[in-house]
Amino acid sequence: MTSDRMITSDEHRRFMDSLKLNDTSIYVRIERGGCFAGVYSLNDIVDGAALGGFWVSEFTRQRFLALNVVFQGMDYMFRTYGIGRIYGCQRIDNLGTVRLNALLGLKSCVPSAGCGEGFEKIEITRLQWDQIIFQAPKLLKLINRAERLNP
Amino acid sequence: MTELKKYNAAFVEVMGVAEDQLPGLIYQAVEGWDSVGHMQLMTELEEVFGIALEMDDILDFSSFEKGMEILRKYGINI
Numbered sequence: 001m002t003s004d005r006m007i008t009s010d011e012h013r014r015f016m017d018s019l020k021l022n023d024t025s026i027y028v029r030i031e032r033g034g035c036f037a038g039v040y041s042l043n044d045i046v047d048g049a050a051l052g053g054f055w056v057s058e059f060t061r062q063r064f065l066a067l068n069v070v071f072q073g074m075d076y077m078f079r080t081y082g083i084g085r086i087y088g089c090q091r092i093d094n095l096g097t098v099r100l101n102a103l104l105g106l107k108s109c110v111p112s113a114g115c116g117e118g119f120e121k122i123e124i125t126r127l128q129w130d131q132i133i134f135q136a137p138k139l140l141k142l143i144n145r146a147e148r149l150n151p
Numbered sequence: 152m153t154e155l156k157k158y159n160a161a162f163v164e165v166m167g168v169a170e171d172q173l174p175g176l177i178y179q180a181v182e183g184w185d186s187v188g189h190m191q192l193m194t195e196l197e198e199v200f201g202i203a204l205e206m207d208d209i210l211d212f213s214s215f216e217k218g219m220e221i222l223r224k225y226g227i228n229i
Contacts, residue, residue, distance in 0.1 A: 094182060
């Protein structure tokens with residue numbers, strides 16, 4: 001959630017191959033229509049809490065599906081792996097990331113220890129995800145609009 | 152509020168830029184106008200003007216000025 005650096009699909013594939021023996025991380029490859037859409041990851045998984053992260057492909061950005069893909073990744077992680085809390089650090093002056101995380105219900109939490117200067121800690125629990133996400137009209141409107149663009 | 156004011160207000164709210172920065176603004180020139188910001192701007196304009204933008208127009212909406220040209224096609228006096 002903290003980097004703007006462009007990462008290629010090949011770099012991601014190599015990295016994900018290296019994770020096969022790591023039991024504190026989960027990386028999920030997300031596809032849409034057979035195309036590589038992005039990756040949602042959990043790291044430092046301890047007692048049901050994990051550091052979340054995502055990357056979306058050029059394919060996804062060009063089709064305005066970034067929000068949809070990250071939503072799909074988070075929902076899969078919560079429902080499939082029994083994760084109770086996803087947290088992360090975001091750069092407070094990165095409007096794009098701040099907006100995306102806010103739309104997905106991630107809220108600022110204090111203290112922000114470990115995030116570094118210019119960053120803030122954000123989080124969402126499984127309970128909040130269940131209670132808030134499916135009743136968030138702005139989020140649902142954007143997701144549905146992007147889906148209608150990509151039948 | 153005039154149509155132009157409504158148009159500018161949508162940009163300012165979604166992109167997080169000042170109104171005097173809008174002329175010449177192009178897609179991805181500021182952090183606020185990424186792909187998510189673009190969809191947010193499109194849905195905001197659809198709501199404000201009561202229109203449904205066609206797919207080609209959403210894809211062609213590449214700048215502040217191009218957006219005005221597109222909205223005129225929908226009868227928005229801008």
